[in-house]
Amino acid sequence: MSNLNEIVENIKINKLDHALKLCEIYENNQNKYIIYNLKGVIFFSKNDLKRAEINFLNSYKINNTFKDAIKNLILIYNRKKNFRKFIFFAEKLVEIERSNPLFNFQLGYGYGEIQNYKKSIKFYKICIELDQNYKHMVFNNIGSSYAKIQKYKNSNRYYFRALKNNENNKIIINNIFSNYIGLRDKRNSELYFEKAKNLDQNYIEFIYNKAEYFILIGKISKAIQILEDNKKNLRFLIRLIKIYFTIGKNIEGQSLFNSSKESFLNNTSGLNFLGMRLLYEGDFINGWKYYDLGAFKSNHLFQNINLWSGQNLEEKHIVVFNEQGLGDAIQFSKYIIPLLEISKKVTFVVNENIQKIFRSDIPNLEIKNINTLDNNQFDFKIPLGSLIKFFYKNKIDSNKLISKKNENKINSNVIKFNKSKLNVGIAWSGSFNGPNEPYRSIPLKSLKKIFSLDINYFCLQNEIWDRDLNDFKLIKINDFGKYSLNEMKSIIPNLDLVISTDTSFLHLSSTLNIDTWGILNLYPDWRWGEFNKINPYKSLKLFHQKNFNKWDDIELEIFENLKKKLKEKLITK
Numbered sequence: 001m002s003n004l005n006e007i008v009e010n011i012k013i014n015k016l017d018h019a020l021k022l023c024e025i026y027e028n029n030q031n032k033y034i035i036y037n038l039k040g041v042i043f044f045s046k047n048d049l050k051r052a053e054i055n056f057l058n059s060y061k062i063n064n065t066f067k068d069a070i071k072n073l074i075l076i077y078n079r080k081k082n083f084r085k086f087i088f089f090a091e092k093l094v095e096i097e098r099s100n101p102l103f104n105f106q107l108g109y110g111y112g113e114i115q116n117y118k119k120s121i122k123f124y125k126i127c128i129e130l131d132q133n134y135k136h137m138v139f140n141n142i143g144s145s146y147a148k149i150q151k152y153k154n155s156n157r158y159y160f161r162a163l164k165n166n167e168n169n170k171i172i173i174n175n176i177f178s179n180y181i182g183l184r185d186k187r188n189s190e191l192y193f194e195k196a197k198n199l200d201q202n203y204i205e206f207i208y209n210k211a212e213y214f215i216l217i218g219k220i221s222k223a224i225q226i227l228e229d230n231k232k233n234l235r236f237l238i239r240l241i242k243i244y245f246t247i248g249k250n251i252e253g254q255s256l257f258n259s260s261k262e263s264f265l266n267n268t269s270g271l272n273f274l275g276m277r278l279l280y281e282g283d284f285i286n287g288w289k290y291y292d293l294g295a296f297k298s299n300h301l302f303q304n305i306n307l308w309s310g311q312n313l314e315e316k317h318i319v320v321f322n323e324q325g326l327g328d329a330i331q332f333s334k335y336i337i338p339l340l341e342i343s344k345k346v347t348f349v350v351n352e353n354i355q356k357i358f359r360s361d362i363p364n365l366e367i368k369n370i371n372t373l374d375n376n377q378f379d380f381k382i383p384l385g386s387l388i389k390f391f392y393k394n395k396i397d398s399n400k401l402i403s404k405k406n407e408n409k410i411n412s413n414v415i416k417f418n419k420s421k422l423n424v425g426i427a428w429s430g431s432f433n434g435p436n437e438p439y440r441s442i443p444l445k446s447l448k449k450i451f452s453l454d455i456n457y458f459c460l461q462n463e464i465w466d467r468d469l470n471d472f473k474l475i476k477i478n479d480f481g482k483y484s485l486n487e488m489k490s491i492i493p494n495l496d497l498v499i500s501t502d503t504s505f506l507h508l509s510s511t512l513n514i515d516t517w518g519i520l521n522l523y524p525d526w527r528w529g530e531f532n533k534i535n536p537y538k539s540l541k542l543f544h545q546k547n548f549n550k551w552d553d554i555e556l557e558i559f560e561n562l563k564k565k566l567k568e569k570l571i572t573k
Contacts, residue, residue, distance in 0.1 A: 004031065007038050016042050033062035037069045049076060060089075065096055074106060083113040084303055094123075101131035105138065117145040136162055140172060150431075152179040170199040174206050181212045184438050184465060189213055208235060216438065218549070220247055231256075234263060238273045245523040246439060247548040268294045282530030288389035308380035310390065313343035316379040321349040321370075323383040326485060329354060330507040331527065332384050334535065336402050338391040340365060348402070349373060356486040357508065358402050365402065396535045403511045404489060417494050418456050422569050424562075425480070425492060425509070427461040427500040428519075429468065439549055440521045441501055444468040444475070446551040449559045451475045453566065458495065460488065460505045497565065499558065502528070510537035517561070518542045519554055 003026040010019035020042050027035040040055035053076050059069035070089050077086035087110040093103040108123035124138045124145070139162035146155035159176050163169060177192035193213050196206045207230060214223035220243065227240035237260055244253030257277060264270030271294025279287035308318055320336060322329040329350050340346055345364045352369035360367060417423050429441030448471075451457065462481035464472050483491060488508060492498060498509035499517045502524055509516040516537070520528055522545045543554050 004034060004038070007035075011038070011041060011045065014045070016045055033059045033066055033069070036062070037066065037072065040069070040072055044072065044076070049079060052076060064092070067093065067096060070096075081113075083110050086110045087114065099130055101127045101134055104130065105134060108138075108141065112141070112145055112148075115148070117149050120145045136165055140175075143172075143175060147175065147179060147182075150182065152182045155179050168199060170196065170203055171205070173199055174203065174209055177209050178205075178212070181209065181216055184216065184467075186217060189216060204230075204233070208239075211236070211239065215243065234267055234270055237263060238269065241273075241277075242523075246521075248522050264290075270294065276526045279531060280526035280529035284389070284392060284531070287526075288386070292386055292389075302376065302378065302381040305376075305378050305381040308382040311380065313339075313380070315344050317345040317347070317377070318343050318380040318382065319347045319349060319378040320382055320384055320387055322351065324385055325504070326351055326354050327502070327504040327507040329384065330357070330403065330504060330511055332388055333358065333402050333511075334396045335384070335387050335391045335394075336365065337396055337400055338394045339387065347373075347378065354485050354504075354508075357404055357489040357511075359404050362402055367402075392531070392534055394535075398513070398538055401511060415491065415494070422455045422497070422562075422566055423458065423495045424455050425458045425460045425495045425498040425500075425505070426477075427459075427498075427503045427505040429461060429463070429465055430501060430503045431463060440524070441465070442519065442551050442554075444471040447555055447558075448475075449555050450562055451477070453559070453562055455562065455566070458491075460492075460498070460500070461503065496569070506540070510540045513539045516540045517558065519545075519558075521545045522548050 003022070007019050007022045007026065010016075010022060020039065023035050023039050023042070036055045036059035040052045040059065043049075043052035043055060053073070056069050056073045056076060059066060060073065063069070070092050073089045074086055074093070077083065077089065087107065090103065090107040090110050093100070094107055097103060104123045104127040108120045108127060110120075111117070111123065112120035121142055124142050128135050128138050139158045143155045143158035143162060146152070146158065156176055156179050159172050159179070162172050163176075166172070173192060173196050177189065177196045180188040180192055190213075193210065196203075196209065200206060207226060211223045211226040214220070214226070224240065224243060227236045227243065230236040231240055237256075241253050241257050241260070244250070244256065261274065264274040271290045273294075275287050275289070275291030275294060277287075278284075278290065281287075302319060302321070305319065318339070320339070322332075333348070333350075336346060336348055340362070343364075345366070347366040347368055348358070349368050349370055350358070352371060355367055355369050358367045359365075426447075428444055428447060445468075457475075457477040459472075459477050459479045459481055464481070480488075480491060485504060485508060488505070489512065492505075492509050492512055492514055495509075495514060497515045497517065498505060499519070500506040500509065501519045501521075506516060506518045510518075516539055518540055520542055528542070543557055545551065546553050
């Protein structure tokens with residue numbers, strides 16, 4: 001038996017102290033990196049992760065292609081939940097052996113843990129290409145990754161593939177059920193409700209999905225009962241508070257929120273909810289404190305850049321990135337202005353779909369998207385949502401916004417607008433899987449009265465919900481859904497008015513200083529609470545829902561306001 005084998009055999013039979021002594025005896029310059037790795041294994045077996053990590057790292061430093069040490073470092077960082085270091089060493093393994101499916105699987109897993117789902121999916125797919133034996137496990141993981149970024153149709157494609165050899169897997173069935181709820185697909189939601197119920201009606205994911213399903217189909221009281229029965233579970237508790245506010249039971253919602261604050265403090269989603277609710281109420285100091293502790297931060301971006309927390313920026317370059325939706329990037333971009341006044345240079349990283357709505361001629365400001373970013377040499381970074389807390393008290397000059405003004409109208413030869421009539425853009429529903437859906441959006445049939453007016457209407461949204469398809473075919477409306485937001489910046493200035501629920505079109509139109517009417521449901525996003533009293537859009541008029549899931553009052557109010565606007569149009573002809 002060789003010396004090294006003797007150490008390994010002692011580790012296998014749990015004679016760890018003796019194995020450690022043998023390491024000291026047998027160590028030499030030729031085998032030092034192997035001995036360090038074996039010491040690491042011994043300490044790992046003793047659950048001494050600190051000394052195990054030190055020894056694995058020493059082995060790696062001596063021989064950075066020694067796969068055993070790298071594999072063990074991956075185990076250490078998975079146990080420690082340090083996924084940045086996990087990914088660093090998983091990437092090293094893939095560099096050494098690109099054709100190894102397990103190494104690619106590990107890298108996919110690591111990227112998923114830091115919420116970089118695009119890269120996670122990429123390496124999972126490589127894993128399957130290399131070895132089909134992984135496909136059923138990987139199909140489920142890819143489905144999960146797509147679900148996390150709310151691409152539910154893509155997600156279900158992979159879940160269905162995962163089901164082929166495991167058709168009664170309750171986890172996957174409930175994942176598909178959840179996705180159909182996210183897609184607001186009532187027919188398939190009902191189908192998978194029955195399938196999931198028949199498999200295991202006591203499964204906690206099914207119980208939660210059941211509550212969401214009842215919310216989708218309007219059986220709110222049944223959903224509330226389920227959430228009440230399970231409110232010791234934080235996920236159920238948060239959903240219960242939200243639904244109370246959503247349906248206008250503010251006393252019940254506020255009482256439960258006030259009595260539950262301690263429950264939110266040890267959980268990321270709880271901290272995020274606590275922060276958002278406090279921001280809505282106007283407690284901005286604590287609101288942003290908890291938002292920063294719990295909010296999703298796109299933490300795969302700019303991993304080695306220090307987070308800005310108020311340091312002097314006179315000679316520094318800071319990158320601001322948007323970690324939320326497109327509307328957020330448009331609305332909160334105004335807070336780049338005071339940041340420019342105190343920093344040497346600012347790079348604002350946004351989704352490429354809206355990059356062109358921002359100006360490129362402002363000194364010391366770069367507008368980039370993540371795919372074209374060619375400089376990562378920044379002194380500091382900060383998510384856009386966290387930037388607000390430094391400047392929300394500042395009065396922002398609307399003439400100095402970083403978004404482009406409305407002088408770039410689209411060529412009238414490309415799109416014809418009848419200037420003898422009122423030209424009105426409209427977006428009545430947001431994304432299928434947007435927040436507070438399906439109750440943030442308005443069924444198209446609830447706006448029939450306004451479509452009876454002699455107005456040129458232009459559909460701005462690119463998704464038409466199933467519930468609206470028949471009505472959409474019957475009304476007289478120009479469909480602009482094919483245009484991107486970058487193109488909309490040149491289309492919207494040709495309109496007399498934009499009417500929108502809480503979508504990116506509302507923010508784009510308001511930022512362009514176009515007359516905009518915003519329609520808000522009973523419990524809108526936090527930005528429409530106390531925060532809206534600070535730096536509000538000057539061209540925005542808000543219409544607030546008065547009763548849960550009832551739009552009659554708003555339809556009539558908009559109808560009467562449109563008649564006045566039509567009258568003004570006739571007078572100015």
